[in-house]
Amino acid sequence: GQQVMQIPQYQHVQEGEDFTTYCNSSTTLSNIQWYKQRPGGHPVFLIQLVKSGEVKKQKRLTFQFGEAKKNSSLHITATQTTDVGTYFCAGQTGANNLFFGTGTRLTVIP
């Protein structure tokens, strides 16, 4: 079955350092979505990538979709304490449901 692997599982960074999480799928995806879950909260949709090689930016966040549409990354520049949380990627193939990655829990040390 479809699997979406995400690394690292945990990441601790000093405030101001950069952070990257990677997502890899065993199958080609029609689209990939990214979500953020603050501690104690529910996942919140961040962005969706559809095109091969697509790059999108949201302020300090940069999202990339691989050329083969099997991998994706989220990069945060100059992390802030407000970036704390777990970041999930979620891939979709065709008309099937989303498969969520295992998530990367980010801790930012002030």
Add this chain to the structure above:
Amino acid sequence: SQTIHQWPATLVQPVGSPLSLECTVEGTSNPNLYWYRQAAGRGLQLLFYSVGIGQISSEVPQNLSASRPQDRQFILSSKKLLLSDSGFYLCAISGEYNSPLHFGNGTRLTVT
């Protein structure tokens, strides 16, 4: 805008007791509805989804069931809870194909 109501926020239930979690949606019609479970510190596991009234698809065999008696109402149930049913239960909605998920605030269930 669409709103997801999920209650209760927290719940402590003994093993073997029944469960009923309700999710209602406002501001949209004919949404796709989902129940996810998240174990402590883990990822999101899709339990059930529904594309319409009375239409339920199960992703994982378990002692849980779901029903959709109305267009904007989605219910998660169990006749007898197990310790392994503990977790964070999230209701989510989406629109048409490929649209993102919007989650409710969730219910934290502890089975003791």
